Amino acid sequence: MPHKNSTKLSHKERVNTIIEYIDVHIENPVYRLDLDTLASVACLSGYHISRIFKSHTGEGIHQYVKRLRLENAAKQLLYSKKTIQHIAELSSYHNFPAFTKAFKQHFGCPPSDFRERKNIVDFHDVYPIHTERLVKGKNIIDMQTKNLPDQKVVFMLKIGPYEDAANRAWAGLMQYAYSQQLITRETTNIGITYDMPEFTHEEKIRYCACITIDHNHKAQGDIGTKLIPGGRFATFIHQGPYAELCYTYDYIYNDWYSKNNVTLSNHPSFSIYLTDPIKVEPENLLTEIYVPIE
Incomplete structure (x- = not known):
């Protein structure tokens, strides 16, 4: 065995x-x-x-x-x-x-x-929500441009419907991270969604749960290590439930992008979770979205 x-x-x-x-x-x-x-x-x-x-x-x-x-x-x-x-x-x-x-x-x-x-999916059908919030990006409370260095992370990748894949990835990663004493005060929790639901069938969505580390670590099994490439990013702070992040992403890619003269990088966007969902009510959760730009 x-x-x-x-x-x-x-x-x-x-x-x-x-x-x-x-x-x-x-x-x-x-x-x-x-x-x-x-x-x-x-x-x-x-x-x-x-x-x-x-x-x-x-x-x-x-x-x-x-x-x-x-x-x-x-x-x-x-x-x-x-x-x-x-x-x-x-x-x-x-x-x-x-x-x-x-x-x-x-x-x-x-x-x-x-x-x-352009709009290949009617998001009002896929994600029922009030039109005003969807169009105006009301969950967004701050927008900036930032430069970030490369970030060394330990990660777990899961494939499947977004919420299910994210839950499984974080449960597995955190169990491993605590067992290996990888969690510190400086640890940053990062989520990477490689696929967009309007292009990819939900059963094939790839979600990667990551935590930053400041040293080399030999991972095994479902756990891996890698660098998240740094560079220049447009950042958006989303306030609200994780379930509403899809609306903010939709606003970024289908509204903000079309109104701003920017070129998106080929790297995937990612989210940094600024608040603890165990301690903070869903409507007050803060998530910082990083969209790589050239």
Whole structure:
């Protein structure tokens, strides 16, 4: 039994390694993200890593990489000024008709139509809420521009519907962090949502719970370590329940972005939780959202 458990932990570590490698290099066409390359990264045969990866994520490696590339392309179409040809190349499609065909198969329309219609989801149907709050971003009590250094974190990644994935990630990470005495007065809690619900099916949403550390730490199993890239960020302080963060994100990407002359970075946005939900009422919770900009 101990051998079986250690093997299971080893498999999780290797899947974490592959997912992190893909996330770092997904928008750089110089890096090959084929089975042979990823098997080498995980130090396993292609057969074994393919089987292990699918058992943990529910998707084959090729399917996973292709989907992320197309979903990242969708974000670029809506929230960047890059040409469609350039976006296709960043998505590792050097044959433009092949990119158009793959994009249409995934999203139901060619990339040019996708870019023109902008609001691809009616958020009033998905997230029922008072229109005035949605349009004006009433949960936002402060907006600034900040520069941050890289942040070293211990993390746990979970996949599934946002609330469920976030709850599982934080429960697992905190149990581990306290057992390893990683929590200090200086610890910052950070949540990263890699996917946008208007592009990604809820069962495939990736949520990463992170805590900052100031030293090297050897993680294992579901737990990993990484650097959250620093840089320049537009920041927004959201006051209110975590369940309403989606409305603030919607305001940022579909209202604030369209009215401000900014270029979004390719890195994912993240949230820093400023208050303790155990001690603070939901309507008074403060969450600082960091949107990377160039």
